Amino acid sequence: MSEQSIPSPLSWSDFMKVEMRVGTIIRAEVFEEARNPAYKVWIDFGEFGSKKTSAQITRQYDLDSIIGLQVVAVVNFPPKQIANFMSECLLLGATGPDKEVILLNPERNVPNGWRIG
Numbered sequence: 001m002s003e004q005s006i007p008s009p010l011s012w013s014d015f016m017k018v019e020m021r022v023g024t025i026i027r028a029e030v031f032e033e034a035r036n037p038a039y040k041v042w043i044d045f046g047e048f049g050s051k052k053t054s055a056q057i058t059r060q061y062d063l064d065s066i067i068g069l070q071v072v073a074v075v076n077f078p079p080k081q082i083a084n085f086m087s088e089c090l091l092l093g094a095t096g097p098d099k100e101v102i103l104l105n106p107e108r109n110v111p112n113g114w115r116i117g
Helices: 012-017
Strands: 020-030 039-044 050-055 070-074 080-082 085-087 093-095 101-103
Antiparallel strands (some): 020 039, 020 070, 039 050, 080 085, 093 101
């Protein structure tokens, strides 16, 4: 495994601008039009409403296994067009050397919308 350097330091005020929230996946479907295998995912963030995103998580997760799963996502990026789908948040996960993604989720269930920080 090659050594990689850690990117330059981030200021605390910059970090606090990133809105990471816990939500529950309420719907998912295969994203047929995506260039790489992916799902369309809808996440309930409680009082912050629902947001949708595209997620390349098909190697580790099937559709049935992610419904009801609590996850962590960045909710304050601007929307991004992915093929014919508008992504409204960024689902967070650990990415391995073969680009497999393991979703980040809280150790225990918490109310949807709780902030990470």
